[in-house]
Amino acid sequence: MEIAVIGTGYVGLVTGVCFALLGHRIICIDRDVDKIDELAAGRITIYEPGLEEELQRQQEERRLFFTTSMTAVSCADIVILAVGTPQKADGESDLTDLEAAVRSMAIYLSGHTYIMTKSTVPVGTNEQIEKWIKATTNEAFDVVSVPEFMREGSALSDTLKPERVIIGARNAHASEAIAALHRPLTEQVVETDYRTAEMIKYASNAFLATKISFINEMANICDKVGADVVTVAQGMGMDRRIGSSFLEAGIGYGGSCFPKDTHALLQIAGDVDYDFKLLKAVIEVNKDQRRHIRKVLLQELESLSGKFIAVWGASFKPNTDDVRHSPVLDIVRHLLKEGASVRMSDPAAELNFRRSLDHPLISWHTDPLEAAQGADAVCLLTDWPQFLSIDLHKLKAVMTTPILFDGRNAIKQEQLVDTGIRYVGIGRPGMRGIK
CATH class of the missing domain: 3.40.50.720 (NAD(P)-binding Rossmann-like Domain)
Incomplete structure (x- = not known):
């Protein structure tokens, strides 16, 4: 397939490289000229083990390209939205860049196109994306929500061997088309509606953050009563209902998610x-x-x-x-x-x-x-x-x-x-x- 990826940040770049590895022709689009120049020269702008080597390999195979021009969307069967949605001062997600990208992209849609949202967005955003596109073009399209779950430091393996793929769509045809795109990666596909898919992303990260804060509270109690939180976490993690991941006590969670x-x-x-x-x-x-x-x-x-x-x-x-x-x-x-x-x-x-x-x-x-x-x-x-x-x-x-x-x-x-x-x-x- 011809796939355009809008945004070459962490999610967009890894997603583009991995779909190129699966044999698709990928065009990554970003308005940052300096970043695109670096990527076109085979140099990644983030630190991620193995990513630069795979990017260069896909460039040599003529499956991965970079541009600042949104006109590349006109040839795409699928457009992947991987634009940043940073946090505002009140905690709300800032959708300014996403809206600008969608409205700019919609001008160049040609024929039926699947619009796949990888950006982490508040509940109801994919419905709003539909409205933004309809206000700009009469071309046929389907919006599909596919939240990402990659971890920095292991992003390639997380993308190529996902534990599950969540697909939120308005109709069965769009859902099945995007499910088929991901089936070479996993059979663990959950097909649902927009709002449920959007909520799964937030619920997953909030629950993992909860596990981290819980074990940190336990660590502080262990300090006072003379217990070892590392062994406590080990014992807890052996219970399959709890699991051992994200039970490492420390200085707290961070990162972009x-x-x-x-x-x-x-x-x-x-x-x-x-x-x-x-x-x-x-x-x-x-x-x-x-x-x-x-x-x-x-x-x-x-x-x-x-x-x-x-x-x-x-x-x-x-x-x-x-x-x-x-x-x-x-x-x-x-x-x-x-x-x-x-x-x-x-x-x-x-x-x-x-x-x-x-x-x-x-x-x-x-x-x-x-x-x-x-x-x-x-x-x-x-x-x-x-x-x-x-x-x-x-x-x-x-x-x-x-x-x-x-x-x-x-x-x-x-x-x-x-x-x-x-x-x-x-x-x-x-x-x-x-x-």
Whole structure:
């Protein structure tokens, strides 16, 4: 098929590359000239393992192309909408760019076209997309909602081997056509209406965020009663009704999806006069968890003023350079406010972090041990493999005060034996102070 993808952000780029890999001819469209020039030259503008190599392979096979011109839509059997829907100050999704893209795209529709919405949108948006298109063209079309569930760091495998595909459509013909497009990927297809498909996306992310906030609350209780939250989570996860995923206690969730989608769902509930008490608590717990490290460091060091704190990690999770809503941003702001100097290290996210937060008391270091040189404490905030493999004997040797705060509970007890490092995890009181 001829497929046009509008938007070359994370979702659009990965989606385009993966459908090209399946043999379709893909044209990716974006108004950002510099980005399109980079992609056309085979260089990706995000960090995602394996994506650049696959993009170049599909370009060589003449199945993947990039342009700034919306006229490419005229040849498409399917148009995929992957335009960003950022969060407004009130938590509502901003559909300004999506509406502009839809109205611009509709001018060039030719013959019957399927419009596939991958952007995360509030309930009722696909109906609004229909109205925007009908106001612009008389060409035949069907709008189909297909929310994405890819995870940064494993986006290729998530797209090519999805656990399920959700399809929301107004009629059976459109639903079946898009289901057939996805059947080479999975037989786990749920066909439903627009509003249910839109809600599945928000419900899924809100539930996963709830699991994270729940286990973080359990970790804080474990600290007080002397239990180990890692083992608690392991025991919980063995129950198939609960499952082990998203039960890792830490400094809270971040990224482009969970914070935005939880706030958007809260706004959706508010629009219909429903008080979503549980989701409000999930969001509040996540905010509090980011402040937990400040309390711990003050307990250990008494004051942060004039102290050197090494921070390992800037992205919200490993294998991505994404710092959107990264807990590290808030934590570093807290440290700076307390008068600390921050020495940072991250394999991929330095540039994006500096765009969001740059400060004369922040220095950057390629080598994590160099960042820890003379530090009064090291804070492991993103569990990149490069950090977890560091010899802790060497770490202790370069630090002024050998305190390691593990914000991801990623360090194993055997790594700490005979190191002389004071270890502080989250909900792991039994490991506190191991020598």
